[in-house]
Amino acid sequence: MIVLYFIIAVVMTAMVIGLYQKNTNIICKSKKRLDGKTAIVTGGTSGMGLRIATDFADRGARVIVACPFVDEGTRGRKFIVDKTGNEEVIFKLLDLGSTASTRKFAADIIKTEKRLDILINNAGVGAVEEFTTKDGLNFTMQVNYFGQFLLTLLLLPLLRKTGSSLEPSRIVNTSSVLHKIGSVNFEKINCSNYWYPIQLYANSKLCLVLFTRELAKKLQNLNRNNVVVNAVDPGAVGTTIFSSSTKYFGSFLTFLFAVLFKTPWEGAQTAIHVALDKKAGLVSGELFKNCRLSQAKQTAYDEELAHKLWEESKKVIGLYEEEYEQCFQVLK
Template sequence: MKLPTSFVVVSAVGASYGAALLLKDYLGGERYKAEHEILGKTVIITGANTGIGKETAKQLAKRGGRLLLACRDLKKCEIARNEIIDESFNKNVVCKELDLASCESIRKFVKTVKDEEKRIDVLINNAGVMSCPKQHTSELFEWQFGVNYLGPFLLTNLLLDKLKQSQHARIINLISPVYKRTEMNFEDLNSINFYDPKEAYAQSKLAVMLFSQELARRLEGSNVTVNCANPGVSKTEIGRHLPMGQSKVSGGMLSPIMWLAMKTPVQGAQTSIFLAVDPGLEKVSGKLFTNSKEDSIAKCALDKDAAKRLWLISEKWTRLSS
């Protein structure tokens, strides 16, 4: 009996799509399936209204955490909050205004947290920008260096007292492997003399790596750990300034390939979730994780002298030490 051509075509398309989904799931890495709960713990996630941040918040809310969604746009944050509550059945989710491009906003956010929260158990520095046109923060820092690094540097340091009040606190900094491609340009940290969007992004992520290493050393012997999470190349709004994100033609032509190669926000969130809840990481600090497994750290991020120099500059620029 000969099957109808339409049936054969539909079956082939369905099989191909199913195979593509399986391959995408495989390429995206394993899901963190352990069902560890975080009842009674307070978690701050920056940039939690979209992408990886929102998916991380959903999973941590499902595990019973108290979530503080730290976002610049409160309207978008409220939409995300309602979605997280609907999916997790956890009403202990709060929106807080935080603009990492403003030291004043960061200090205002920290004051509110200190006034309202007994302690912070997990801080996830998730928010970031990538390869954007040259612009400046409120304090005239180059945008990527300011939002991706100086903002989290100030926020984390100002929250250390609250983190130390937790029995086992965790700081999680999201990075990108592009940090390996550069070295800190201390002669032009603020990109005054030269600006390349990709290089500025790489610089900001190397700064996060150096900061994490130095912070881990400074926190040795305390109850606070700091680790970096590499979420992988994920399809989120952060890529809107890339060429393929601005061209409908190239974006359309490459979309099937990018769909397969790039992680979904859910897949990209797995390492952050792992670092936030896994009980085996209580004393692990100063490490880098990819796909929920420890990864090697490039030599450029292990330069102690560069890390100390960057720290001192960052203290001065953010007026942390004043």
């Protein structure tokens, strides 16, 4: 009987929180057009990423959607084109769980694209079964953090070339409210079968916030600072990220979160706001939630920790010094 009461209490609490979130969810109101602009959305073929990419395409942008699955990528591109009528939607393969794939993708973008106005680091995995990638990294940490760290730095020269002081290029990193329970343990940062899956996910999202703040700091120290970077907490969203769990349980969680909390479209609004809103483009290194400036976990403001994580990340992904220095150059 006690267990029954507990379950009822949990369900009632979830319903109250969900109702509050539904009624207070803010929608991006920017009318900004993106004609002549180019945006990359990782994980842009499903969930929130698909809604972000569709929004950008509807505003006239050239949109590059990236994911590691050909079938999903092809379907995602078709959905966006059919929905918006914009044929300038390109699907490219990108597996953030592979440094080789990440480097290949970035090199292709640098070679073929003339500009990059917006980079949405949206791709991620949930609480999955842990394993070590071919790069010797924990899969969750590589996809959710290390891969995005590498991709962002490799694309930085094109972002810097495109941005201006009046209209900087924008990087948006998708974190999570769970970053608040995240931690950084450098001895165990890349371990498999040490953390609980949910804790590992939270750790990766805290790392993204720390990365956001450290990158903003480094960009501000450049003579030509024309890129802003911010993180977003989309809230509790019913997306296919729950498919990382068992098939039926994952589908149930996706449905439950979409009904009680946010749909993927609702969850996409803060990222869209940070990518487009004029005032959001005036700040860098911050966290946004519900289309407003928010406060991250206090640990995220530890500058020494952020710097140490940055240096450790360079080593983990094998970013050698000459290559690293090139990341902060401006493409001609």
